[in-house]
Amino acid sequence: MPGEVRQVALLLLPQDEQAVVEAIIERYPAVKFLESRPWEAESVPPIVxxxxxxxxxxxxxxSKIHPTLPVDIRxxxxxxxxxxxxxxxxxRSREIPSGSLNAGRWAATVGNGQSPEMSDFIKGIWDVLMKLTRNELERLKKGSYNEDSVxxxxxxxxxxxxxxxxMCxxxxLVSGGMILRPRP
Structure with missing residues (x-):
């Protein structure tokens, strides 16, 4: 039976992302970041x-947990x-030229079939993310356009x-049709 997907929505600017990347690499030196695009060869992942x-x-x-990754040849x-x-x-979150930051996300498989090392790694990078970010936001109530209805x-x-x-x-801050803002 496959595991469950754990996910978290993110609102990160490039400077925020860089801080997260540096903290992850400090804690897990074997970590690499791969671009989601076709690989040059089965043994050549697109490392950024x-x-x-x-x-x-x-x-x-x-790469310490999974020295090689499975591939799919289309x-x-x-x-x-x-x-x-x-x-x-x-x-990744995307800043749209109009001054909006569209939410991104992290997603990971947890639970059944996941090795204890991978489960620990997922927990560890989530811990890094939680330390470097906050979740003190509010949103307009569904169907409301009243700024006070949050x-x-x-x-x-x-x-x-x-x-x-x-805050300035x-x-x-947006996610799909949802408008978010920092809590006062």
Missing amino acids: GSINSSGSSLAIWN PNGNIMGPQIGPVVQWL VSESRFRIGPMALERA GELK
Whole structure:
């Protein structure tokens, strides 16, 4: 039986992401970040040198736990690595030119079939994320356009730079059609 998917929604600016990456690498030196694109060869994952030069979708890979990753060779010849399972999926937040930050997320498989080492790694990087972010946001109630009609929203983690810019009114926080803001 496959495990469950654990996920967390993220509102991170590039500086926030870089702080998370540095803290993860400090704790887990074997970690690599893979861009979600076709691989050059089965043994050549697309490792990124810097998260800020990568695309919008990554995988967090602990090469100490999984020295090699399974691949899928598509009918068109593209070699694709895993998006979840032996890696943690990272869909990056995107700042839209209009001054909005669209939420990203982390997703990981936990539970049945997961090795104890991978379970510990997932818990460890979640701990890093929790220490470097906050979840003190609120959102407009569904169907309401009244700015005073808000509810607490704790499913999102926000980085300090994103929080600072949102508190100054320089950045609008969004997830799909949901509008979020820091709690006063």
